[in-house]
Amino acid sequence: MAAEVLAQGGARVTVYDAMPSAGRKFLMAGRGGLNLTHSEPLPQFMARYREAAPKLQAAVEAFPPDALRAWSETLGETTFVGSSGRVFPKAFKASPLLRAWLRRLDAGGVRFAFRHRWTGWDGEGRLAFQTPEGAHAIGASATVLALGGASWPRLGSDGGWVELLAAKGVAVSKLRPANSGFTVAWSDVFRDRFEGQPLKGVALTIGAHTVRGEAMITRSGIEGGAIYALSAELREAVLGLGQATLMIALRPDLDVAALTTRLSGTRGKQSLANFLRKAAQLSPVGIGLMQEAAIASGRPLAAFSAAELAHLVNAVPVQLTGVAPIDRAISTAGGITFDELDEHFMLRKLPGVFAAGEMLDWEAPTGGYLLQASFATGAAAGRGVLGWLDQSQKS
């Protein structure tokens, strides 16, 4: 995005990427339909960036969700608003958009140099690259770093830049998994039976935060949309205390009284699982979670009274024992701290070097907020470089 703004502003631009082709993580994001942005009003939209919102406000206001949708349209990809307010291209994937974009950048004079891994600066302040042909040094009037976070490193962004910037005295807050799963010590029986099964229409709570949505049981724990939406709170609790209790409400629209009435009927010859499934419309995986909680409490579920079962249905405790590794996370928290940047996204300690995208210290839930902030800060850094080049020429 910075390259596009720069080329439109008349600059000669080369994009260097360590990978053999462009936009690999963008293409991966397209596998889920490419949730480009979100349609909610801007004040709510900005609140998703939490404490970083004031730092991103000007960039997002200058390139807001509507501008991103219009941009996509100029590339032949009209967008639509899904039922949850999320915005997707009609093609519901990234490849046609990326192809059209690369064609337009090429026509606009942007050059691409792949298999160029940036490794810092040489003794003369030139950008140093490792390439299959050996080391290269390239002089540039200005540089935009847009090296991403550290999730899914096989797609290119591996966080290798952290040490390079730290060596220059740039403060980087530790890269941590965001929109990530968590580990749970499931019993072997539960893991084998329910791995890959979704929990639908549940409400998840940690402390004062509750989110409704879906979660997915994995071999080593739990992941999915509702987990990602709570991942910042869950991560801080797990990292701070070593573990955290996630409360799952399996039937959040039924209160304890209604559930108690349903569960007070006679079971007859039905198994407990069948009874729970029919009386409270619980899924097998939901009942499995209740069994896990009962085992952990040291009492079999069969010994629970109707009132106790009713209470458990909407407060199943799940002990999270750790955060899933960053290479499986959707995005990255942490990054270059905003104090290191001026209002044009230039690094104060490295004049002429700008930074944008997920390598900055912000995080947001899934919903299009990640790409929107990456696009908006890329555009802002591009404008910043144009201003910087203009000023440098005058002085």
Ligand SMILES: Cc1cc2nc3c(=O)[nH]c(=O)nc-3n(C[C@H](O)[C@H](O)[C@H](O)COP(=O)(O)OP(=O)(O)OC[C@H]3O[C@@H](n4cnc5c(N)ncnc54)[C@H](O)[C@@H]3O)c2cc1C
């Ligand atoms: C599975 C998955 C699904 C996602 N779905 C969505 C979604 O639907 N909506 C959404 O908003 N977000 C989504 N995201 C997140 C989104 O893709 C990222 O937030 C976004 O791509 C970040 O853009 P970026 O340009 O900052 O970094 P990246 O897209 O990570 O790009 C960084 C680039 O820098 C290159 N690079 C890194 N280090 C070097 C180096 N030393 N030298 C040279 N090149 C280097 C990399 O090769 C890469 O091309 C998803 C992410 C994943 C993993």
